Amino acid sequence: MKAVIPAAGLGTRFLPATKAQPKEMLPVFNKPTIQYVVEEAVASGIDDILIVTGKGKRSIEDHFDKSFELEYFLRNCGKTDNLHEIEAISEMADIYYVRQKKQNGLGDAILCAKKHVDGDAFAVLLGDTIAKSDVPCTQQLVDIYNKYGASTIAIEKVPDKKVERYGIIKGNRVSDNLYEIEDLVEKPKLSEAPSNLAITGRYILTPEIFDHIEHLTPGVGGEIQLTDAMKSLDKIYGHVFEGKIYDIGNTVEWLKSSIEIALEDPEVGEDLRSYMAEIVKC
Numbered sequence: 001m002k003a004v005i006p007a008a009g010l011g012t013r014f015l016p017a018t019k020a021q022p023k024e025m026l027p028v029f030n031k032p033t034i035q036y037v038v039e040e041a042v043a044s045g046i047d048d049i050l051i052v053t054g055k056g057k058r059s060i061e062d063h064f065d066k067s068f069e070l071e072y073f074l075r076n077c078g079k080t081d082n083l084h085e086i087e088a089i090s091e092m093a094d095i096y097y098v099r100q101k102k103q104n105g106l107g108d109a110i111l112c113a114k115k116h117v118d119g120d121a122f123a124v125l126l127g128d129t130i131a132k133s134d135v136p137c138t139q140q141l142v143d144i145y146n147k148y149g150a151s152t153i154a155i156e157k158v159p160d161k162k163v164e165r166y167g168i169i170k171g172n173r174v175s176d177n178l179y180e181i182e183d184l185v186e187k188p189k190l191s192e193a194p195s196n197l198a199i200t201g202r203y204i205l206t207p208e209i210f211d212h213i214e215h216l217t218p219g220v221g222g223e224i225q226l227t228d229a230m231k232s233l234d235k236i237y238g239h240v241f242e243g244k245i246y247d248i249g250n251t252v253e254w255l256k257s258s259i260e261i262a263l264e265d266p267e268v269g270e271d272l273r274s275y276m277a278e279i280v281k282c
């Protein structure tokens with residue numbers, strides 16, 4: 001299976017940080033967000049990855065490219081650990097790029113992948129969303145896709161106050177963590193939301209999705225919404241993801257993800273924990 005990572009959005013919720021740099025390149029602890037996303041795809045057994053980029057996103061390509069000068073420098077000064085880490089970034093997957101000409105919404109970004117996925121089911125991992133779990137989120141979805149042969153998306157329960165920020169599902173429970181989806185609503189008012197199960201940024205989509213996107217008219221925010229196209233799929237499942245999701249496009253979630261990931265780091269975790277205990281007391 002191939003993976004598609006949309007990363008062409010303007011990141012307006014994170015301005016001014018995203019004025020001249022992609023939000024997908026914002027570091028979470030010591031790595032850019034999109035590196036976690038690519039690592040998740042690779043850990044799920046996918047090594048053919050298409051990143052949908054746009055104007056001002058060049059640093060994403062540079063990050064996954066080989067860096068001869070840097071590698072030469074690290075080798076010469078004996079920084080072997082750094083060298084291996086840097087070499088691994090450019091070797092972990094076959095990464096391809098396509099540019100979304102105009103930031104016209106997530107559905108439009110996915111449509112840019114039509115040629116590359118070439119009639120097969122494919123995984124979508126949002127480039128600004130980190131999923132932390134024992135079994136990679138995309139792997140969890142691939143397993144369900146292999147069992148049921150239908151499009152499958154990751155969902156999570158969100159508190160009432162967050163419902164208006166997400167695509168929300170209406171579904172029938174098939175088993176403990178699995179729903180067959182009947183309807184999807186993009187960013188509903190709490191009073192109109194059919195549940196508090198939100199779409200989280202990981203999908204396995206069958207290629208019929210492209211026809212549905214092509215027939216869409218602009219939805220919420222005047223954009224071509226992937227959620228609207230998914231409504232027309234014959235069958236679609238929602239898997240309550242076992243793990244934690246961070247939407248990096250949201251400043252507070254970005255901060256929380258950095259802190260949580262840094263707290264787990266063997267070198268800095270302890271130090272950070274005592275610093276936080278100290279400032280929380282004040």
Ligand code: UTP
Binds near residue numbers: 007011024105128129
């Ligand atoms: P978001 O809706 O969070 O991205 O899309 P955005 O439009 O950049 O965010 P704000 O609301 O202005 O802050 C989720 C993912 O889809 C990509 C984004 O780059 C992000 O990784 N995306 C979104 C595209 O590739 N193209 C688009 O037209 C919109």
